[in-house]
Amino acid sequence: MSENNSTRGDMPVDEFRQLGHQMIDWIADYLKNIEQYPVLSQIKPGDVKNKLPQQPPETGDGLKNIFDDINNIIMPGITHWNHPGFMAYFNSTASGPGILAEFLSAAFNANGMLWRTCPSSTELEQLTLGWLRQMLILPDDYWGIIYDTASVSTLHAIAAAREYAGEKFALRKKGMIGNSAPRFRLYCSEQAHSSVDKGALTLGIGIDGIRKIAVDEKFRLIPGELKNAIDEDKANGWLPFCVVATIGTTSTTSIDPLDEIAKICNAENIWLHVDAAYGGTAAIVPEMRCILNGIEHADSIVVNPHKWMFTPVDLSAFFTRKPDVLKRAFSLVAEYLKTTEQNKVESYMDYGVQLGRRFRSLKLWFIIRYFGVDGIIERLRFHLKLTQDFAAWIKAHQYFKQMAPAPLSVICFRAVLKNKTEDEIDKLNEMLMNNVNSTGKIFLSHTKLHDRFVIRLAISGINTKEKHVELAKTLLDEKLNELKNNG
Amino acid sequence: MSENNSTRGDMPVDEFRQLGHQMIDWIADYLKNIEQYPVLSQIKPGDVKNKLPQQPPETGDGLKNIFDDINNIIMPGITHWNHPGFMAYFNSTASGPGILAEFLSAAFNANGMLWRTCPSSTELEQLTLGWLRQMLILPDDYWGIIYDTASVSTLHAIAAAREYAGEKFALRKKGMIGNSAPRFRLYCSEQAHSSVDKGALTLGIGIDGIRKIAVDEKFRLIPGELKNAIDEDKANGWLPFCVVATIGTTSTTSIDPLDEIAKICNAENIWLHVDAAYGGTAAIVPEMRCILNGIEHADSIVVNPHKWMFTPVDLSAFFTRKPDVLKRAFSLVAEYLKTTEQNKVESYMDYGVQLGRRFRSLKLWFIIRYFGVDGIIERLRFHLKLTQDFAAWIKAHQYFKQMAPAPLSVICFRAVLKNKTEDEIDKLNEMLMNNVNSTGKIFLSHTKLHDRFVIRLAISGINTKEKHVELAKTLLDEKLNELKNNG
Structure with missing residues (x-):
């Protein structure tokens, strides 16, 4: 228990300063090592809630114990939106100047x-x-x-x-x-x-x-x-x-x-x-x-x-x-x-x-001040380019087919195998997406077009680079091969 | 201009870490010295906007320059909600653990x-x-x-x-x-x-x-x-x-x-x-x-x-x-x-x-974890007590009159002077409130009850102590005396 809890008022400023410096280091380490975490949380429903006390604490506690819980219980339940492998939905990342x-x-x-x-x-x-x-x-x-x-x-x-x-x-x-x-x-x-x-x-x-x-x-x-x-x-x-x-x-x-x-x-x-x-x-x-x-x-x-x-x-x-x-x-x-x-x-x-x-x-x-308009343009243009590169890969691919134009930074595609019904192909693509997501390296989401299951890949993370898009390709190929061989 | 702006990606983690530590110290100093700032911003409309460039910067800038603008331009335009003299509206304060x-x-x-x-x-x-x-x-x-x-x-x-x-x-x-x-x-x-x-x-x-x-x-x-x-x-x-x-x-x-x-x-x-x-x-x-x-x-x-x-x-x-x-x-x-x-x-x-x-x-x-339920209760109880103390002061005061019950942590009151019309009393209280607010020490707001101007004093800041309530009393007395003597 933190000593100041027996007195009125806020956390003492000296304690705030000390804990703040610890937190900066924690966050900087987190951002540095974010790729070591699975981008999509792999826990089961209830895994966070059931590990924490269901009653509120009567007395106060120090930040050290709170951080132990963050490391052991909260972190496994985080889906890391700032992870460069987050390519689901419209992936939204927070930049350093924005966080500060x-x-x-x-x-x-x-x-x-x-x-x-x-x-x-x-x-x-x-x-x-x-x-x-x-x-x-x-x-x-x-x-x-x-x-x-x-x-x-x-x-x-x-x-x-x-x-x-x-x-x-x-x-x-x-x-x-x-x-x-x-x-x-x-x-x-x-x-x-x-x-x-x-x-x-x-x-x-x-x-x-x-x-x-x-x-x-x-x-x-x-x-x-x-x-x-x-x-x-x-x-x-x-x-x-x-x-x-x-x-x-x-x-x-x-x-x-x-x-x-x-x-x-x-x-x-x-x-x-x-x-x-x-x-x-x-x-x-x-x-x-x-x-x-x-x-x-x-x-x-x-x-x-x-x-x-x-x-x-x-x-x-x-x-x-x-x-x-x-x-x-x-x-x-x-x-x-x-x-x-x-x-x-x-x-x-x-x-x-x-x-x-x-x-x-x-x-x-x-x-806007930190990156400047030119810096923002450069980053957006890079995402647009990565998207076109990925679209070119899809176009040249033996099994994948692009299912809609990609004018911005999202591509819709699905694997199409001969001798399979449309329903079987739906199921295959859903499994493919889930299997890629289970790796914890890349996180994709889906939509339906003309009532058919389509995988979406979005590239708009500030730290997403060529190598992450390459990893997405590799995993898609690998998991598709596994499904083909098993099915 | 920060060097990394010529490359893609986010602010480098090392820079984030360094700037983060500087920011922790800036914020800790701010919270420590918050009473040196006027609680209610004393600037004129346009004073912030007109001092900053109306066009976005083409190239990026370092956090040092941004912080110079914060110190010189943004800070004077801040009304400090975490200031213990903030007693307007429902004053809402952010505690250290909440900020972290x-x-x-x-x-x-x-x-x-x-x-x-x-x-x-x-x-x-x-x-x-x-x-x-x-x-x-x-x-x-x-x-x-x-x-x-x-x-x-x-x-x-x-x-x-x-x-x-x-x-x-x-x-x-x-x-x-x-x-x-x-x-x-x-x-x-x-x-x-x-x-x-x-x-x-x-x-x-x-x-x-x-x-x-x-x-x-x-x-x-x-x-x-x-x-x-x-x-x-x-x-x-x-x-x-x-x-x-x-x-x-x-x-x-x-x-x-x-x-x-x-x-x-x-x-x-x-x-x-x-x-x-x-x-x-x-x-x-x-x-x-x-x-x-x-x-x-x-x-x-x-x-x-x-x-x-x-x-x-x-x-x-x-x-x-x-x-x-x-x-x-x-x-x-x-x-x-x-x-x-x-x-x-x-x-x-x-x-x-x-x-x-x-x-x-x-x-x-x-x-809830840092303060504990007991710690929160203790702080709330203290605010309730400070409010009753202030109400007792109003009750005993020669000129101030409480205008509504104060069951929680807000008191409604106004100065009532003999030989003045109700309209004159309205005007007097409005001037009284504005004059207290102009000191930058205490920030009060108002309401109308039965169509009459009434001053509100709210005590719910986590760092609001007896001395701040005493200061509010002193300033109310002082400014009321000035108005009485001048009017």
């Missing part, structure tokens, strides 16, 4: 709900989002705010769209109860992220209020189908109020034709939200900026630096050209939150569900 | 959306929430999840209530569009937090769907008024679906009579959510547990360890006895998120808007 900034942010413990509760939090958020806006070449009239996750950013986008279309129904006052709400309808492609559905459900749009639009052979929303759906719905008494286009879908990273979609939305005065949570980051690379063509005609966009810009979770950047609508949907200023300067400053609490706000801009500022 | 745990969490950068994406995150969340549940003596059937903020917890509570009442209207499928939704109505006291309104607005309930119930002379919801409102609304075609009771309102920390409210809700089968974001923590102290009497008849409760339990923002603990309803409202499992073990484990993404989830339980676990 998070530490500093925790020490400040500032809550930037109002300007005065931490002016630096509000103003650094304005500044760094201005930087990110310039890096993405978004028009000047895009105003920015940091939320926690893309799901929350998209929820806010749809809420703003609802407010925009609902104003003439006095939606804020009357709500959507009884028969006061129009028959709102939202559109996105069949390949859009589940957060679009979840946001719509939360906002009371319902499953019936979401219309999924068919995609082309490259898994991109078909603008003509969108136009037809809107026309048909209007004829049937629906109120089309929001379209979500995706730049980098989760399954295949397909890129919806933003420019054409924007034309339809503008003609109909429908809010266009762009989900570029993962893919948007690629637009920082000059030769990739074209993926955002048409953004000048959209209403809002989400880009997550915590996905592919080396920022520790969580940090989701949301930009909109209609911040007044967003504010109208969410602003509620209680007396205890009023300040003398409130008409001269921006208080981010007015633009969202959350009142409490962590000092998140600090880590984005550290990262 | 946040650092570790950033290094892991785990996203606990699914069990497999970080088993330790899911299982430690289950474990620590089990501990907190026991500390609060909540019944066993309360199931827990960590969200970011109380606003989000309450949003989820109201969403679950809407799903519970809306199931027979097929709400999830049909939504609240057209004439499909009943006339939902939600109840809370006039003193409830603005997050209740914000949650209801987000969910499409609308201002008209929120009915504020009158409070008694102690600012507590009057159960008889609630009963009457529900009866009247039912007679008029409304569907009462949710009541929010508050344990520790933001203005005065008044405590709604939970037991009586629960009886009304149970009789009517209305979801009862308890907003104990701030006050709930006090229930850990045995002699204060009575504030949660009746919780066994409620449906959900939010308690924020990031308010009064020394946990860095953000960490809001939400408990419900009907997790199946919450899951029904939010679960949507996309193919790319399916796993072989999904029927054997809990994946927290199924219970909320957010898919991405930081490893937040780590800091709660560190804090």
